[in-house]
Amino acid sequence: MSALADSAMRQLDDIDVGKALILEAAAECFMEAGFNATSIDDVAARLGATKGRVYHYYRSKADLFFDVHRTGMQINLGTIGPIAGQHGDPVAKLNRMCRSHLYNMLHSLSFQRVVMQGVEMHMAGRTTPKEREKLALLMDEREQYELFFQKTLVEGRQSGVFRFENPSFASKAVLAILNNPVIWYQKRKGESDAGRLAIIDQFTRFAMQCVCSSTDPINETGVSDV
Amino acid sequence: MSALADSAMRQLDDIDVGKALILEAAAECFMEAGFNATSIDDVAARLGATKGRVYHYYRSKADLFFDVHRTGMQINLGTIGPIAGQHGDPVAKLNRMCRSHLYNMLHSLSFQRVVMQGVEMHMAGRTTPKEREKLALLMDEREQYELFFQKTLVEGRQSGVFRFENPSFASKAVLAILNNPVIWYQKRKGESDAGRLAIIDQFTRFAMQCVCSSTDPINETGVSDV
DNA sequence: TTGACAACATACCCGGTAGTATGTACCCAT
DNA sequence: ATGGGTACATACTACCGGGTATGTTGTCAA
Secondary structure (H helix, E strand, O other): OOOHHHHHHHHHHHHHHHHHHHHHHHHHHHHHHOOOOOHHHHHHHOOOOOOHHHHHOEEEEEEEEHHHHHHHHHHHHHHHHHHHHOOHHHHHHHHHHHHHHHHHHHHHHHHHHHHHHOOOOOOOOOHHHHHEEEEEEEHHHHHHHHHHHHHHHHHHHHOOOOOOOOHHHHHHHHHHHHHHHHHOOOOOOOOOOHHHHHHHHHHHHHHHHHHEOOOOOOOOOOOOOO | OHHHHHHHHHHHHHHHHHHHHHHHHHHHHHHHHOOOOOHHHHHHHOOOHHHHHHHHOOOOOHHHHHHHHHHHHHHHHHHHHHHHHOOOOHHHHHHHHHHHHHHHHHHHHHHHHHHHHHHHHOOOOOHHHHHHHHHHHHHHHHHHHHHHHHHHHHHHOOOEOOOOHHHHHHHHHHHHHHHHHHOOOOOOOOOOOOHHHHHHHHHHHHHHHOOOOOOOOOOOOOOOOO
């Protein structure tokens, strides 16, 4: 590897690190106060910096929000996508998906709150067409994610283990439960893994049971990869 | 009734009507754009009026938001409270509660969206202590509402028809499902009662099944009072 | 008829914030 | 050493929107 390439690599790294720090700070600000109530100065202040630093990497506040949203969705798609692609028992698969989803919710909380804000479109309406375009892309990702669950649910319905009428409604109900902890969960000082595990266990059960056609106790020990 | 009292009554009525119109306009604005992105001018413009009219009835934007929120919660508490107080089969009772709740969600959509905004506390953090106080009151109402469901759920657990570990988690899961349509439902021109009924039926089933210990088909014809 | 009050509209102030223009220190290849 | 680019900080502008102060019009009671 040439010195030039090496240098280029290092610079690229710096940009990524610079972006990543801003991204994280922005995610926490947006989580705490929402998009509109967060100023660029707030984000910069959290890094002990000034606006200049933020605007060096992002052209606008909306761009920053989009990137935070996108990062959150990438985390989710990256973990659930591979699982949804697997073959096998739909119950076991949905179980893994639920647990992984909940794991992500609890461990990248700030990003996930921003994702929810985007879904509720608290910024839609008064935005430029350019921003509209990007927002539509984010919504596509969101829909794609929901389709992963829908697909698995329909598989299970065909094999008789799941029961529901409208697949869209079913996936929305499942995700409503799985997303719920994002609203009220907050990181504590004495972050107990046990506490998080209890949330994952119980909400996975709620989510699966609401579409299950039988009360066979869902195999709760079948998944340990989270 | 004296002429004076009559006049007083009429004036009181006018105040109520005046407030009600502003309240409705505000609910729709908040629903569409969120608290921060909504200006008082927006609310006034929706009525074909100006700021003066709004500030004649409300002292601040926060006050207006609180009133919208409170109105939404009163609708909910007023319908679910009496049902929760009834004795009898917890399954049938929860069924009625779910259906009534969903009915309210679909029929006072704008107010319910504002309630959700309050819950997510997009305004918390950068508010005055005075506002904090009022916000706390709203949260109390919200918690009281959740307790209606929790109480019924625990009743059912004692009689063996419901099954869950943590009552708080269970009520949150149930309400997560019941509140979900608020996010994506939108009034159409050809508002079909059938469409709304399908939502009520299916989401009630999801909500109840996620805490039910048996798969006895939930008596779907047992409730017709909605 | 008149005065008092309600129900607004108009005009204005002012703080906060998105975005920009510019400066500066530092690194690095040549 | 030097010129150029990166990674910021500083200083400034422009505007939006919450809140207020002040008019204007109609209504009703005395």
